[in-house]
Every structure is written in structure tokens, then in C-alpha cells.
Amino acid sequence: MKSKLPAILVGGxxxxxxxxxxxxxxxxxxxxxxxxxxLQSAAAKATGAIVRLxxxxxxxxxxxxxxxTTFEVTDETGASVRVRAESIPPAMFREGIGVxxxxxxxxxxxxxxxxxxxxxxxxxxxxxxxxxxxGSFEPGEE
Amino acid sequence: xxxxxxxxxxxxxxxxxxxxxxxxVLAPRExxxxxxxxxxxxxxxxxxxxxxxxxxxxxxxxxxxxxxxxKWDHLIESTIITGLVTGSLLAVQxxxxxxxxxxxxxxxxxxxxxxxxxxxxxxxxxxxxxxxxDPIKRATWSATAAVLAWVNIPFVYLCVRWMAxxxxxxxxxxxxxPAMVFPLRVNAFAVLFIVIFFVxxxxxxxxELRKRELAE
Amino acid sequence: xxxxxxxxxxxxxxxxxxxxLTFAMFAVYLLVRSRQEGVR
Numbered sequence: 491m492k493s494k495l496p497a498i499l500v501g502g503x504x505x506x507x508x509x510x511x512x513x514x515x516x517x518x519x520x521x522x523x524x525x526x527x528x529l530q531s532a533a534a535k536a537t538g539a540i541v542r543l544x545x546x547x548x549x550x551x552x553x554x555x556x557x558x559t560t561f562e563v564t565d566e567t568g569a570s571v572r573v574r575a576e577s578i579p580p581a582m583f584r585e586g587i588g589v590x591x592x593x594x595x596x597x598x599x600x601x602x603x604x605x606x607x608x609x610x611x612x613x614x615x616x617x618x619x620x621x622x623x624x625g626s627f628e629p630g631e632e
Numbered sequence: 633x634x635x636x637x638x639x640x641x642x643x644x645x646x647x648x649x650x651x652x653x654x655x656x657v658l659a660p661r662e663x664x665x666x667x668x669x670x671x672x673x674x675x676x677x678x679x680x681x682x683x684x685x686x687x688x689x690x691x692x693x694x695x696x697x698x699x700x701x702x703k704w705d706h707l708i709e710s711t712i713i714t715g716l717v718t719g720s721l722l723a724v725q726x727x728x729x730x731x732x733x734x735x736x737x738x739x740x741x742x743x744x745x746x747x748x749x750x751x752x753x754x755x756x757x758x759x760x761x762x763x764x765x766d767p768i769k770r771a772t773w774s775a776t777a778a779v780l781a782w783v784n785i786p787f788v789y790l791c792v793r794w795m796a797x798x799x800x801x802x803x804x805x806x807x808x809x810p811a812m813v814f815p816l817r818v819n820a821f822a823v824l825f826i827v828i829f830f831v832x833x834x835x836x837x838x839x840e841l842r843k844r845e846l847a848e
Numbered sequence: 849x850x851x852x853x854x855x856x857x858x859x860x861x862x863x864x865x866x867x868x869l870t871f872a873m874f875a876v877y878l879l880v881r882s883r884q885e886g887v888r
Contacts, residue, residue: 498763504756508749522741522796544796580735582664584851590739590798607734612803614669614812616660634888641875648871652864668856671863678867714874721870728863732856826871833878833887840885 523590527569529601536595543571543593543601544609549585559606563589572599575606582608637832644825651818659811671729673815677823678722683785685715685827686754690782693775702842703835705771708778709761710834712754714827719751734798742791743799750788753781767845 523544529536548562548570559579564570573591583589588611593603655673662669689711695704726744727737738744757777764770792801805813 498759501756501759501763504752504759508752508756522798525796544798580733581853582733582851587851590741605736607736607739607798609798610665610733610800612800612807614665614672614803614808615663616809616811617663656860656864664852666853666856668853668859670860674864674867717870717874721867724866725863728859728866732853732859826875830874830878833882836887837878837882837885840882840887 525565525567525569526563526571527565527567529571529595530569533595533599537597538594540592540594542590543573543595543603544588544590545571547583547585547587547589552585559583563591563601571595571601573601573603575603577604577606579606580608582610637829640825640832641829644822644827644829647818647822648826651815651822654818655812655815659815660809662812665733668729668732669812671725672812673819674823675722675725675729676816677820678718678725680820681823681827682715682718682722683789684824685711685718685831686750686782686785688831689715689754689778690785693778693782696771696775697779702771702839705767705775706835706838706842707831708771708774709838710831712758712761712774712778713834714830716751716754716758717830718823718827719747719754723747723751739798741797741799742795743788743797746784746788746791750781750784753784754778757781767842 523542524532524536526543526545529541529543543563545563545565548564551560551562551570553560557576557578559575561573561575562570563573573593575591583606588609590607590609591601591603592605592607593601595601652673655670659670659673661667689708692704692707692711695701696708723744726747730739731737757774760777761770761774764773789802791797792799808816
């Protein structure tokens with residue numbers, strides 16, 4: 491009969507990790523990110539805790555100063571939160587794009603983040619001009 | 633017809649070479665993601681076929697619980713092993729695509745979390761199978777567990793529409809440039825055929841193992 | 849801040865390479881295993 495120890499170890503690890511995922515990281519944090527409106531209405535809960543804020547980069551608010559980027563994240567309600575991102579933004583970062591920032595809401599209402607993530611939507615479009623080798627296609631919806 | 637799946641696999645291989653060549657060379661680069669978007673032509677087919685593969689495990693599980701016919705247990709075994717291979721590959725491809733685009737290798741958003749739960753739960757079922765000696769108990773327990781684990785699959789697919797996530801929602805042919813849709817479709821069927829080859833070959837191995845086990 | 853990814857072929861190569869390697873290794877494993885087990 492073959493040894494069952496590896497199987498029991500794998501089984502135990504799987505149960506442990508599944509439990510952690512279900513009750514740990516998901517349990518106390520059921521939403522992946524808060525919108526600016528939600529964050530502001532629950533500011534007391536968000537201040538000092540590590541949370542994620544998601545929304546669109548408000549055009550005209552991006553200021554880069556060395557490795558620090560400040561900008562406003564906005565949502566469809568018009569609410570916006572000032573963000574101070576202390577990491578180098580991914581290449582796709584631009585005005586108007588969706589972002590998710592991980593960090594804490596300071597007492598002054600500025601969200602300080604060490605982790606800035608760029609969200610890509612479901613649209614895949616060829617560039618309007620330039621090196622598009624595939625011949626005839628229509629630009630997708632944007 | 634013996635070993636028909638080898639021909640299906642070779643067809644899949646040929647299509648994968650063609651579809652990937654089209655995706656890497658002929659398809660246009662994406663407006664913002666540039667050339668990195670070309671990862672889509674392997675990542676999305678891997679995703680679809682992983683969900684399909686674990687859905688076949690569910691079918692096998694229901695089949696076994698209903699009919700107690702061994703062919704369904706062979707299907708559970710071979711689809712779980714294949715799904716774990718493609719599912720793990722899926723997570724690695726996703727991480728490689730996420731780093732240059734999102735800026736991180738991994739984040740606990742609903743899609744990535746539910747995929748992790750999916751892979752780990754089916755890995756758990758495979759572990760369960762290996763420490764149950766009685767073949768009938770093994771089949772019944774793993775079928776029951778596979779039905780439970782499958783419940784997560786619709787969530788994996790739909791969570792990006794239901795909940796706030798970093799992962800984008802499903803594209804449709806309307807949101808993807810037609811020159812990108814074509815290689816995606818070719819590779820989707822290519823990976824499907826390759827997965828059929830994997831599952832059929834694994835099914836034959838499982839049948840051989842059970843035959844010997846039950847003869848003891 | 850152009851908002852466009854320049855290059856990045858190393859990521860594309862890694863994703864396709866690891867996919868090809870995974871499929872190839874799993875295919876070889878299955879074929880060798882079915883031979884060992886005497887599958888016809």
C-alpha cells in the first residue's frame with residue numbers, strides 16, 4: 491500500500507487555505523473596493539484601516555512629483571477622493587482610466603496608497619493609426 | 633475506433649500554432665495594452681476550457697451518483713487532473729498579463745479569489761481520492777465533493793459582472809476588434825481539442841487502473 | 849504618462865512559453881503513463 495502522508499498533507503493544506511480564503515480575507519472585507527461616495531460616507535470606518543478605493547482618475551487632477559503621484563478618484567455620483575500614490579504608476583495609468591488603490595484614508599481626507607492598480611475594461615481596440623498589420627477591420631467601440 | 637483522441641489532439645495542436653501565429657504576428661496591437669494584449673489569445677481559451685473541464689467533472693459526478701457506472705468515475709478523475717493543469721496554467725498566465733497592465737502580479741479581487749478557491753477545491757478532491765482505498769467509496773465521496781465544488785464555477789464566470797473587481801468583465805465580439813476575435817476563436821477551439829485529448833487519454837488510464845483495482 | 853504600454857514582449861513570450869511547455873509536458877506525461885499502464 492502506498493503512503494498516504496502526502497495526500498493527507500495536501501488535503502490538510504487545502505482545507506486550511508480554503509478556510510482562510512472564505513473566512514479570513516473575504517469575511518472581513520466582502521467588497522473588493524469602495525467607491526469614493528461609499529468611502530466618504532463611511533470615512534470613520536475607513537480611516538486608519540487598509541482598504542481599497544476604486545473609480546476613475548478625474549481628468550486634470552494628476553500631478554506627478556518624483557515618485558509621488560497625486561490625483562482625484564471619482565465615480566458616477568460625482569464624489570471624488572484625493573489620492574496620494576507613493577508608488578510608480580503602471581504604464582497604462584492616464585487621465586480618465588479606472589484605478590484601484592490600496593491604502594488608508596488619512597484624517598485630512600487624502601487617501602494614501604502604496605499600491606496603485608490600473609483597471610482595463612472589456613474593450614480591445616486597434617490603434618486608430620499606425621502599425622496595424624491586419625488589413626481591413628473596423629475600430630471597436632470605445 | 634481506437635485512440636481517436638490523438639487525431640483530435642493533433643488537430644488542436646495545428647490550430648493552436650495557426651491561431652497563435654495569427655495572434656502574435658497578424659493581429660493588431662491593442663490601443664493601450666500594446667503587444668501585451670496578445671496574451672489574451674492563450675489566456676482566455678485556457679479560462680473557458682478550464683471552466684468547461686470542471687463542468688465535465690460535475691457531469692461525471694452526477695452520472696456516477698445516478699447510474700453507478702464506472703465510466704463516470706473515470707471522467708471525474710481525468711477531468712479533475714486536466715482541469716488542475718489548465719487551471720494552474722490559467723493563474724500563471726493571468727499573473728504574467730496582470731503585472732504589466734494592472735501593475736501587480738496578484739490581488740484578491742473576486743475573480744482571482746474564486747479561481748484560487750476553484751483550483752484548491754478540486755486539488756482537495758484529488759487528494760481525497762488518493763487516500764480512500766475502497767473504489768466505490770472513493771467514487772461516491774469525490775462525486776459528492778465535485779458537485780459541491782462545481783457550485784463555485786458560475787460564480788467564477790459571473791462575479792466580474794456582479795461585484796466590484798479589478799478583472800475586466802467578459803468581452804463580446806462587439807467590444808473586441810474583429811481582427812482580434814478571429815485568433816481568439818481559433819485558439820478557443822484549439823485548446824478545446826487539446827483538452828479533449830487530455831481528458832480522453834486520462835480516461836483510458838483511469839479505466840485501466842480501476843480494472844486492475846477491481847480485479848484484486 | 850502616455851497611458852500606453854511600450855514593448856513588453858518578454859511577458860508575451862513568458863505567457864506563450866509556459867503555456868506551450870505545460871501542454872507539451874502534460875501530453876508527454878499522459879502518453880508515457882498510458883504506455884506504462886498498458887492502455888490500448
